[in-house]
Amino acid sequence: MTGPSPQLPVTFRPHRTRALLLALGLAACAVIVVVALMLDMSGGQRSGFFFTALCFLGVPLFLARPHVTADEGGVTVVNLTTRRRLEWPEVLAVHLRNGDPWVFLDLADGTSLPAMGIQPGIAREQAIRDAKALRELAERHGAAG
Structure with missing residues (x-):
């Protein structure tokens, strides 16, 4: 490698991929929450929407690990x-x-x-x-x- 080696400790991450995953997860979560709040539905149905929103956020968080x-x-x-x-x-x-x-x-x-x-x-x-x-x-x- 040319140039100095990195200072330790150093963490390598796919920063762009991680940012894209997190942005998409947050956007999907927000859209689902807004839809759940706008629709006239029972508490159980709304809870299902919120659970789905958390899944749409959790999967990208997992993939960004x-x-x-x-x-x-x-x-x-x-x-x-x-x-x-x-x-x-x-x-x-x-x-x-x-x-x-x-x-x-x-x-x-x-x-x-x-x-x-x-x-x-x-x-x-x-x-x-x-x-x-x-x-x-x-x-x-x-x-x-």
């Missing part, structure tokens, strides 16, 4: 349903190949771990910079370091 946090001790990968803490020597390589939906970490146990917190989706250049930064950190702090 992924991130990768690097600190002096290692890296924490938070994906949709999992959270995994890795020490630096466990991370052998960081890959973001053309067409990959997100970064993959090659691990010392022979497996590969997806890191959904760095994804090229709607911010390809940022994802490439983040992948290079994480790769540099892994090389500097990993088994070779």
Whole structure:
């Protein structure tokens, strides 16, 4: 990587994707709440609308969860349903190949771990910079370091 490596701790997130998801979730929630308040209906029906509105907000919040946090001790990968803490020597390589939906970490146990917190989706250049930064950190702090 050219230039200085990022200061630790650092968190990588798909900021544009996250902002879009949260905006859409809030907008859908607001529309459903407004409709529920405008319609003449029973309390139970209105409660159903409010529950639906919370679901329309909850799903984007859930989808916006992924991130990768690097600190002096290692890296924490938070994906949709999992959270995994890795020490630096466990991370052998960081890959973001053309067409990959997100970064993959090659691990010392022979497996590969997806890191959904760095994804090229709607911010390809940022994802490439983040992948290079994480790769540099892994090389500097990993088994070779």
